[in-house]
Amino acid sequence: MSRNHVSTTVNGEPVEFLCDTSQSLLSVLRDELGLIGTKEGCSTGDCGACSITLDGRLVCSCLVLGVEAQDRSVGTVEGVADHQVLHPLQQKFLEHAALQCGICTPGLIVAAKALLEKNPDPSEEEVRYWLAGNLCRCTGYDKIIRAVLDAAATLR
Amino acid sequence: MNDPKAFRFVGSRSIRPDGVEKVTGRAQYGADLSLPGMLTGKIVRSTRAHARIRHIDVTQAMSLPGVLAVITGDDFPDLERRMLPMGEQQMDVRDFIDNTMARGKVLYHGHAVAAVAAVSPDIAAQAAELIKVEYEPLPVVMDLDAALAPQATLLHEDQVTLTMQGPVENPVPTNVAFYMPLKKGDIDTGFAAAEVVLENTYTTKTVHQGYIEPHACVADAKQGGRIDIWCSTQGPFLVRTLTALALEKPVSDIKVTPSEIGGGFGGKLAVYLEPVAALLSMRSGRPVKLVMSREEVLRATGPTSATRTRVKVGAKKDGTLTAVQAKLEFEAGAFKGSPVVPAVMTMLAAYELDHVLVEGYDIVVNKPKVAAYRAPGAPQAAFAIESILDELAGELGIDPIDLRLKNAVSEGSMAVYGPQFKAIGLKEALQAVKTHPVYADPVGPNQGRGVALGFWFNVGMQSSAAVRLNENGSATVITGNPDIGGSRASMALMAAEELGIPAEQVQAVVGNTETIGYCDVTGGSRTTFATGMAVIEAARDAVARLCERAALTWDVPVEQVSWAHGQAIHIAGDHAPLSLDEITANAIHTGGPIAGAAQVNAQDAGPGFGVQCARVQVDPETGYTRVIGYVAAQDVGKAIHPSYVEGQLQGGVAQGIGWTLNEEYIYDADGVLLNAGFLDYRVPVASDLPMIDTILVEVPHPSHPYGVRGVGETPIVPPLAAMANAIAAASGVRMRDLPISPPRLYQAITAQGA
Numbered sequence: 060m061s062r063n064h065v066s067t068t069v070n071g072e073p074v075e076f077l078c079d080t081s082q083s084l085l086s087v088l089r090d091e092l093g094l095i096g097t098k099e100g101c102s103t104g105d106c107g108a109c110s111i112t113l114d115g116r117l118v119c120s121c122l123v124l125g126v127e128a129q130d131r132s133v134g135t136v137e138g139v140a141d142h143q144v145l146h147p148l149q150q151k152f153l154e155h156a157a158l159q160c161g162i163c164t165p166g167l168i169v170a171a172k173a174l175l176e177k178n179p180d181p182s183e184e185e186v187r188y189w190l191a192g193n194l195c196r197c198t199g200y201d202k203i204i205r206a207v208l209d210a211a212a213t214l215r
Numbered sequence: 216m217n218d219p220k221a222f223r224f225v226g227s228r229s230i231r232p233d234g235v236e237k238v239t240g241r242a243q244y245g246a247d248l249s250l251p252g253m254l255t256g257k258i259v260r261s262t263r264a265h266a267r268i269r270h271i272d273v274t275q276a277m278s279l280p281g282v283l284a285v286i287t288g289d290d291f292p293d294l295e296r297r298m299l300p301m302g303e304q305q306m307d308v309r310d311f312i313d314n315t316m317a318r319g320k321v322l323y324h325g326h327a328v329a330a331v332a333a334v335s336p337d338i339a340a341q342a343a344e345l346i347k348v349e350y351e352p353l354p355v356v357m358d359l360d361a362a363l364a365p366q367a368t369l370l371h372e373d374q375v376t377l378t379m380q381g382p383v384e385n386p387v388p389t390n391v392a393f394y395m396p397l398k399k400g401d402i403d404t405g406f407a408a409a410e411v412v413l414e415n416t417y418t419t420k421t422v423h424q425g426y427i428e429p430h431a432c433v434a435d436a437k438q439g440g441r442i443d444i445w446c447s448t449q450g451p452f453l454v455r456t457l458t459a460l461a462l463e464k465p466v467s468d469i470k471v472t473p474s475e476i477g478g479g480f481g482g483k484l485a486v487y488l489e490p491v492a493a494l495l496s497m498r499s500g501r502p503v504k505l506v507m508s509r510e511e512v513l514r515a516t517g518p519t520s521a522t523r524t525r526v527k528v529g530a531k532k533d534g535t536l537t538a539v540q541a542k543l544e545f546e547a548g549a550f551k552g553s554p555v556v557p558a559v560m561t562m563l564a565a566y567e568l569d570h571v572l573v574e575g576y577d578i579v580v581n582k583p584k585v586a587a588y589r590a591p592g593a594p595q596a597a598f599a600i601e602s603i604l605d606e607l608a609g610e611l612g613i614d615p616i617d618l619r620l621k622n623a624v625s626e627g628s629m630a631v632y633g634p635q636f637k638a639i640g641l642k643e644a645l646q647a648v649k650t651h652p653v654y655a656d657p658v659g660p661n662q663g664r665g666v667a668l669g670f671w672f673n674v675g676m677q678s679s680a681a682v683r684l685n686e687n688g689s690a691t692v693i694t695g696n697p698d699i700g701g702s703r704a705s706m707a708l709m710a711a712e713e714l715g716i717p718a719e720q721v722q723a724v725v726g727n728t729e730t731i732g733y734c735d736v737t738g739g740s741r742t743t744f745a746t747g748m749a750v751i752e753a754a755r756d757a758v759a760r761l762c763e764r765a766a767l768t769w770d771v772p773v774e775q776v777s778w779a780h781g782q783a784i785h786i787a788g789d790h791a792p793l794s795l796d797e798i799t800a801n802a803i804h805t806g807g808p809i810a811g812a813a814q815v816n817a818q819d820a821g822p823g824f825g826v827q828c829a830r831v832q833v834d835p836e837t838g839y840t841r842v843i844g845y846v847a848a849q850d851v852g853k854a855i856h857p858s859y860v861e862g863q864l865q866g867g868v869a870q871g872i873g874w875t876l877n878e879e880y881i882y883d884a885d886g887v888l889l890n891a892g893f894l895d896y897r898v899p900v901a902s903d904l905p906m907i908d909t910i911l912v913e914v915p916h917p918s919h920p921y922g923v924r925g926v927g928e929t930p931i932v933p934p935l936a937a938m939a940n941a942i943a944a945a946s947g948v949r950m951r952d953l954p955i956s957p958p959r960l961y962q963a964i965t966a967q968g969a
Contacts, residue, residue, distance in 0.1 A: 079337070095247040096240015098477070100427040101509040105893035108427055136240035149238040153230050156858035159700035159866065161237035162244060162428040162477025184902075191902040194893060196425050196478050197700060198862055199869030200901040 067128040069094070070138025078125035085109045087125035088135060096136040096165045100194065107193030110166035111135050117173040119192075136165035139172060148172055148210040157206035159197035167193045171207045179215055183208065223780075224711040225921060228858045229718040231704035233475075242475045245431030245447030246506045253433065254283055256495050256505040257339040258488075259329040259346045260515060261321035264357070264581040264886025265370070266350035268319060268328065276331055276345040281338040284498035285346070286491070287329045288318035292463050299460070301453065301736075304484075304587070308460055310550040314584050315461060315490055321350070322370055322549035323583050324887050325514030327487075332495040332503045355581045355886035359523055359544050362390040362578045370549060370579045392551030393577035397559050399631055405538025405570025409529025413607055416525045417599040419935070419953045420879035421546065423518040424588050425870070425898045428477020429509060430516060434492035435502040440464070442493050444471045449483040449697055450736030455728050461490035462497070469493075472727035473697040476737075480870070481587030482517045484738050513891040518880060519588035520545040520553045524599035534611055534618045538570040539563055543596060545577055548584040553577045554592030557672070560632035561932075562596035564670040565641060565824060566622045571631050581886045587738065589867065590671040590928035594874065594935050601667035601936030602951065605943070615666045615940070616649045619826075623668075640850030640914030641668070641824040647910045653846040654828040662843065663944025664830045669932025673925030674739030675817030679732030680749035682710055682757045682811040688781075688796025689720040690757075692750055695734030696742045698725055700866075700927065701859035705743045706750050708855050709921070713754035715781030716795055732814055740925025743855055744916075745817035751920050757811030764805040765793045821916030821924030825849035827868065827933040829941040838961025840876055840942055842903070847933075848910035852924030857911060864930045865907040871934025873899040879954050 062077040069092065076091045083102070088094040088111070097120055100108035104119040111120045112134035113127075139146045148168050151157070158164045167190060174181060174189045181189070186207050187200070195203060236242040273285045296309040312318075316327045329346050333339035354368040361367060367390055375386035377393050406412060432446035442464070448454050451471040459466045476483060492505040507516070522545050529538040541562060545553035555575035562573055608615040623645060624630065626638050645668070648654050654664055681693040692710045696702060703723035711718040734746065758778045765783030766773040769790045777784045782792040802809050830844035847864040854860040877897045881889045890896045915922025935953065943949045948963045 089247075090249075094240075095243065098244070098428070099246065099506075100429070100477075101893050103509065103892055103894065106427055106509075140239050145235065145238065149235075152238050153234040154228075156228070156231070156701065156856075156862055158234075158237055159859070159862055160426070160428070160476060160478045161233075161242060162426075162475075164237055165240040168238060183906075187901040187904075191900040194427055194898060194900065196427055196480070196870065196898060197866045199865035199867075199899075199907050200904055201865045201907045202858070202862060204901065204906070 063126050065126055065129050067130065068132045070135060080126060082125045083121050084123040084125050084128055085120035088120060094135050094137055098162055098165060107170060108163055108166045110169045110193060112169065112173055117170055134169065136169050139168055146172065147213045148207065151206040151210040151213065155202045155206040155209065157198065157202040163193060163195045167195065167203060175211050175214060179211060181211060222712060224718050225708050225855050226857065227708065228856065229704055229708060231701050232707055232723045233698060233703050244428055244477050245474045248433050248445045248474065250433060250435060250502040253502040253504055254332040254334060254499055255336045255339045256330055256332045256492055256503045257343045258327045258491065259343045260511070261317065261324060261326040261328050263321055263350050263352055264324040264355045265353040266321050267353065268317060268321060269349040269351055271329055272347040273329065276342040279338065279342050279345060281334040282331055282342045283501060284332040284495045285329065286494050286498065288316040290494060291316055291461055307551065311457060312461060314550055315487065323581050325511065325583065327515065330491045330495060332499050356390065357581055357882055357886050359546060359578055362580050370581065390579045391576055392547060392579055395556055395559055395575045397571065397573040397632060399568065400570035402538045402540050402570045402572045406529045408537045410532045411607065411610055412527065412529045413603055413610065414527035415603055415951055416523060417602055417951045419522045419595045419598060421518050421521040421582060422874050422878045423513055423896065424480040424482035426478025426480060426482055429507040429512045430488050431506040432488045432492050433502055433504045434489060434496040436493060436496035440468055442469045442496065444469065444489050444493060445474055446471065446489055447474050447476045447483060449476065449479045449699065449738050451695060451697065451728050452733055453484065453736055454486055454489050457486045458490045458493055462493060470727060470729050473725060476697045476699050479699055480589045481591060481738060484736055485516065485586040487516060509893065510891045513896060514888055515583050517586045517588065518583065519591065520547065520585050520595065522595040524596065526599045526603050528603055528607055530607055530611065532611060534613045534621045536566060536568055536622045539568060541573045541599065543573065543575045545575065545592065546580045546582065547577050548582045549579060550584045551577055551579060553585055558592030558596040561593040561670050562600050563631045565624055565668050567624055567628055568631055589870065589931045593669065593671055593932045594871065597667065597669050597932045598935035598939065598953065601933065602939050605665065605936065605940040606949065616645050619668055620645050636822065637917050638914050639822060639824055640912040643912045643914060644824055644826040644848040644850055647848040647912060648826045648828050648846060651828065651846045651908065651910065653830050653844040653908060661835060661945055662830065662832045663941045664828055665937045665940025665944060666828045667933040667936035667940060668824065668826045669929050671740065671823045671929040671932060673744065673820040673823055674741045675745045675820040676735040676741055677816045678734045678746040678749040679814045680746060680753040681731060682753040684757060684799050684809045686799050686802065688716065688794065688799050690714055690716065692721055692723045693726045693731045694746050694750065695726050695731040696737045696746045699737050700863065701856065702742045704859060705747060705855040709747050709750050710754045713751055713758060714795060715779065740823065740927045741820065744820055744919060744923050744925050745815060747855065747923055748817050748919060749813045749815045752813030752815060753811045755811065756813055757809060760809050760811060761795065761798050764798050764802065764809065767805050768793060768801065819918040821852050821918065823849065823925055823929035825929040825933055827937045829934065829937040831938065831941040831945050833942060833945040833960065835946065835964050838957035838959070838964060840955065840960065842872060842905055844905055846908040846910065847930055848912055849926065849929055850912045850914050851926050852916040852919065853913055853922035854911050855921065855923060860911060860926050861909040863927045864909045867930025868907050868934050869899050869904060871931045872904065872938060875935050875938040875953055875955055877954055877956055
């Protein structure tokens, strides 16, 4: 079985990889590119742990094929911080203790960043509905919602 | 004990030491490790819920190019049945092996029957398809009634009912694995004294812990016999023990390194993958990674028991309870060991009662073997007692909090299950909820509020800790407890408190089974209590060394040196204080590196009591319940890091709300789970929940140097009844069977209206 050659952009950097036709972008990120920040919780698009952006749009990378990344721009949690400086969302997640086990955190940060880029001043309800595709089993969401609202205020 | 007001760092909201790695995606969880030459493992799982295995043909799979190992149940040892003590639980070693990989019989759909290791995931999947298992189907036993029927199909032909004292009289083969009665006083006397008696039955369905990270591990068997295991677990030493057992190796041949853990809630106290991966690695001579899919997690791990509880309460008209009788029937899944024992013991622990009879039954069915789930057994028992007490309060016209205050235990009370309570904050928590707006504010149309309380023992057990001082005066703290919810932050704070340096100067590390001494599991709400105690003692040991070095430097007896605010003080005042960093910088001249260590077997864990109030709005036209307010109060002893303590309360509440409203395993007639995914096994999402208010009641636990008591499990005990009670108030319909999903509630509302 021959593998497909794909040229794409990941977190602003040009990237090339080989992948099987049936291989998900999630698997490519983790297994081919070593970007393990994107997590696998279900592989059926139900948990949001693998959230990334594709040309700026929030998607579950388990539902995207690696070959679909050709000539697109992929954003993962590894690209959220500015080198050594945490993004305000990351800082607020830490200050608010918005993570316990932390497995859902990369997906939530990617998803929340996509929200704030569309809507810099969301209401609590808007944050809750935007993040409804990202499961967290530890926190009850309370501190996550507060962290996102606080980060939004910081960014404005 | 230290004066609580005197804490300098404990009680602050420091940034967790592992935080940056977790918000940037660099932290390594179970599935994140890859090794050179690593193979992919895959488990072949039963397509039947109950069947004899006639034959397993692995020849085609073995001959597929790229397949390096295939194993079945026959490759594991045929161990004699015996109980292995595992801290707060026991495990039958034979059941453990049989659950790891079926031999002779499969006992649930998804039961492991074989495993392969291959050079790629695709080839592993192809090989798994090529393994042919010939089954002789048996009737499936999917619920309590089927298991208890007179001519019931038996899961284990040699199983008889055991009690704490051994087999029952005249034992016969049965699906009832265990019977436990808890008696106090005489219930006939108690019910004779009652002016009101209520009796009802309450049921709960099979639910899963629902951790977001599936089980995952990498095993690397080296030539020469040693095995390195990397895995997501709540108990690296437990993984070592059980893997050694399954491979018939000494524990000293196995090193277990816990990865970061993506949730567990008790479910990662069970060991499924590591012995399989290790054996595949031994056979292939290559590292092997095994990762479960979400479907495998739901089909073959966890869950907790479906239950049926019949409960009868007697009371005076003023609300004084006179007697309680209860019968608890818990599904164990395919092997004995449901949490019915803690259910029996916790059910009435919050109440002053003279006449009690609670009987528990542990019953096997063709579902996955249940695993611990946060306060195992207590939520189901509390659902029954806290629901019927709400019904009693309504019958008597007494405020539900007042009813509980009237009967609540306090310091000095004898718990129904045995011990005498030391200082506890149950009544304080009840009072705190009573004045909170979620309880006290007026209630709108179709709205209701419901109150319930919860109890969990918490445990102590064995922990080791090491505190190492660096030459710049900073410290590294090592423990052996995986950090499942921010425990590194608490360990850093406690070490900081003793050493007198800010928490930011303390690095808290989770060691592997070779870099730190034995630690029991991260479970039983024990980590901050017991491992924290070891950290405090290890830090005190390091401080003693620091004082010795200062004494040496000053050439004075060590008795003349004390430690305060990160400095050695010459008590007489002849010498200027020496700071920690000055002492460590000079360590080369005073005896070399400075460190402390401690090993504890912590006894007398402080029990946890919580009180919660839910406020809901029910849509009578759809049966949909919206949670519009929630408050959780709990006696936490001393909150080392208040944010993570609040988080435990909020997380337990959310899981309990899911358990009440939506979560359930749905099986077909053949015992196949129909909703093995997060789409149909629906856990709460952000838009389902309101903010969850917390009240941290701090009644210091007398047996811990800082007053800490376990926190993590109690919060999931009250929500089931608190929610059901709120729904009853909002809808006028009493729901005694979980989950109270919209179709069920709509049907009940409609039936009552008709």
